[in-house]
Amino acid sequence: MVQISNIRAIFWWGTYTILAVWVQKVVPGVDFLAPGIVLSMQEEAGHRTLWLAFIWILLQEGMGNLPFGYGVAWYGLLAMFYIIGRWLFEARSILFMCLIGVGLGVLHPLLTYGLASLGNLTVPLYPSILEGVVQAFVFPVVWVIADRLFPKKLRQDVRPL
Amino acid sequence: MRGPKKIAVLIVAGLFVYLSMYTWNLRTGHLDALSSYTGLDVSSFILRPGLWVSDKVTGFWDRYVFLMGLKQQNDELLDENSDLKREIMLLSSRSRSAERLEELLHFSPPEKWEFSGARVIAQRMGPAGMLDTVAVDKGSAFGVDADMPVVSLDGIVGRILNTGFVTSSVLLLTDSNSRIAVIGESNRSPGMLSGKGYGEMLELRYVNLNAVIEPGELLLSSGLSGIYPKGLPVARVSKVQRSDISLFLTILAEPLVDVAGLEEVLLLKRAPVNPASEAPDAPAGEEATSRGADQ
Numbered sequence: 001m002v003q004i005s006n007i008r009a010i011f012w013w014g015t016y017t018i019l020a021v022w023v024q025k026v027v028p029g030v031d032f033l034a035p036g037i038v039l040s041m042q043e044e045a046g047h048r049t050l051w052l053a054f055i056w057i058l059l060q061e062g063m064g065n066l067p068f069g070y071g072v073a074w075y076g077l078l079a080m081f082y083i084i085g086r087w088l089f090e091a092r093s094i095l096f097m098c099l100i101g102v103g104l105g106v107l108h109p110l111l112t113y114g115l116a117s118l119g120n121l122t123v124p125l126y127p128s129i130l131e132g133v134v135q136a137f138v139f140p141v142v143w144v145i146a147d148r149l150f151p152k153k154l155r156q157d158v159r160p161l
Numbered sequence: 162m163r164g165p166k167k168i169a170v171l172i173v174a175g176l177f178v179y180l181s182m183y184t185w186n187l188r189t190g191h192l193d194a195l196s197s198y199t200g201l202d203v204s205s206f207i208l209r210p211g212l213w214v215s216d217k218v219t220g221f222w223d224r225y226v227f228l229m230g231l232k233q234q235n236d237e238l239l240d241e242n243s244d245l246k247r248e249i250m251l252l253s254s255r256s257r258s259a260e261r262l263e264e265l266l267h268f269s270p271p272e273k274w275e276f277s278g279a280r281v282i283a284q285r286m287g288p289a290g291m292l293d294t295v296a297v298d299k300g301s302a303f304g305v306d307a308d309m310p311v312v313s314l315d316g317i318v319g320r321i322l323n324t325g326f327v328t329s330s331v332l333l334l335t336d337s338n339s340r341i342a343v344i345g346e347s348n349r350s351p352g353m354l355s356g357k358g359y360g361e362m363l364e365l366r367y368v369n370l371n372a373v374i375e376p377g378e379l380l381l382s383s384g385l386s387g388i389y390p391k392g393l394p395v396a397r398v399s400k401v402q403r404s405d406i407s408l409f410l411t412i413l414a415e416p417l418v419d420v421a422g423l424e425e426v427l428l429l430k431r432a433p434v435n436p437a438s439e440a441p442d443a444p445a446g447e448e449a450t451s452r453g454a455d456q
Contacts, residue, residue, distance in 0.1 A: 018207050021207045021208065021286070022207070022211065024286045025283050025286050028284060028285045028286060028287075028290060029288060031287060058195070059200040059204060059287075060200065060287045060288065060289050061196035061289060062196040062198075062199055062200015062203065062204060062325065063200055063204045063287040064285075064288070064289025064290040065289070065294045065323070065330055066290075067186060067187055068182075068196055069179070069183045069192075070289035071196075072179065072182075074289075076179075108288055112291050118187075119187060121338050122338055124337065124358045127291075127359075128291060131288070
């Protein structure tokens with residue numbers, strides 16, 4: 001039997017996904033779903049995070065036009081940043097989120113260039129650097145907004161000290 | 162020491178699995194197809210309701226509320242229509258005589274192309290969308306296939322890159338990975354037109370130093386690549402430079418299509434070979450396309 005919390009989670013993450021896809025249509029080259037992965041990991045949602053990552057990887061790969069692999073590396077490295085960063089920082093501090101944003105901002109042009117080279121494609125670097133800068137600013141802002149709007153009934157963690 | 166070693170082994174194993182997956186997909190394309198048939202289609206389902214509402218609202222505004230200048234526009238369109246009718250009348254007689262001459266000289270008839278309209282639903286989206294593409298609202302369910310030519314009324318737009326079930330992405334001619342074999346309209350000098358990125362001029366490559374080509378000349382698809390029909394307008398030459406160190410001319414061209422403002426496009430598909438289609442009473446659309454391809 002489907003639990004009410006699961007229905008609530010599906011509704012919330014579904015709405016988040018729809019909004020993020022629409023914003024990504026308006027702001028090309030920037031990932032608005034990535035803060036959701038971190039938020040879900042902070043909520044220690046377990047298998048729910050894996051499902052979200054799986055669906056969003058397919059979504060990003062489908063919307064994108066590079067050979068398959070960007071989304072896997074992107075969300076894999078994002079999860080790694082978060083797990084490693086938790087050893088040094090308070091998981092919910094805004095400073096930590098800003099650092100993850102900077103990490104993603106640097107990662108975007110590197111990953112784009114690396115995968116385009118592997119796929120023998122030509123990709124202009126300057127726009128991807130600009131998108132990386134935008135990503136670095138957008139990530140903490142979206143995380144703060146999503147964290148504020150995240151339903152209390154879905155929270156499984158305790159607030160920071 | 163066990164901890165760092167374990168992490169190093171995990172990183173190397175992860176990298177190995179990732180690169181194996183990447184190269185396997187480059188060879189087979191299975192994962193690209195999976196993401197197109199899931200992610201691309203799902204994103205289109207997410208976008209379509211909003212686009213439908215937006216179309217209805219703007220359509221209502223344009224048709225029933227914002228009627229300024231409608232009479233003037235109508236008069237202009239009537240004038241244009243009469244000019245076009247006159248032009249078609251002259252060209253159709255020339256076309257018929259060209260067809261008769263070709264038949265006398267035993268030329269094989271040009272390929273027939275069918276076209277269908279599609280609506281642009283998005284420009285590039287997401288961090289993995291680094292190539293210049295647009296998404297259109299037709300996919301394999303409508304017979305759309307990879308490498309199908311995409312055109313607008315002004316000229317060539319690009320070709321189909323990936324197809325989902327009901328959505329496809331189109332690689333625009335402005336992308337750095339786009340190559341179109343072209344030929345000059347007046348002087349018939351061949352070359353390869355390649356994109357240099359969004360908002361940049363196109364570059365015409367491999368045109369010999371002694372070839373005749375002038376600024377302002379229209380570039381048409383030559384049909385040599387086997388993807389595009391022959392004779393479709395692509396770009397207009399804007400700059401020709403002679404280089405002292407290169408064997409080829411340096412030529413820049415301006416695309417005829419404003420890719421940023423695209424709303425609808427036409428997808429071209431080779432018509433199935435049918436003896437009945439050789440009859441002179443072919444549909445008007447097909448006839449127009451094949452005639453254009455015959456230049």
